[in-house]
Amino acid sequence: MDLTKYVQAVSLEDFGKPFRHQAVWNRRLRTSGGRFFPHDGHLDFAPRILEEYGEALFRQIVRHELTHYHLYFEQKGYKHGDADFKKLLKEVDGLRYAPPPKQRTVHEYLCRECGQVFQRQRRINLERMRCGACGGRLKIREIGLKADDGG
Ligand SMILES: [Zn+2]
Ligand SMILES: [Zn+2]
Incomplete structure (x- = not known):
């Protein structure tokens, strides 16, 4: 999967807005599914979500990070506690919490x-x-x- 292209597609289809930055895999993310970096606009995603839970759930994680992303660049409340964030996340059916790692002992x-x-x-x-x-x-x-x- 070309991750950046995938995120661009989700952004257009689910938000009606373009994603103009980079998306990269980050294997060190364990409890979260992704992360937004306001200083350069890029997104990190945990490959474990896609590997363990499949594309449908991964897409909901992408929506979560894109909710941070779009609100930030629109200068709205982009943090978890903000009303703008909660509202948009619900509208696009994003996931609030990443599912736990299926850790093997x-x-x-x-x-x-x-x-x-x-x-x-x-x-x-x-x-x-x-x-x-x-x-x-x-x-x-x-x-x-x-x-x-x-x-
Ligand atoms: Zn978040
Ligand atoms: Zn020994």
């Missing part, structure tokens, strides 16, 4: 003997599995993936 294992750390997506059998470095027994430690925030 990463299972982390630690060798009891040498301290070597292993990460696996799936649980492993601790009775059978031994440390690849020293042959020692492993113990489990579970961690989640970290999330940041944005708008």
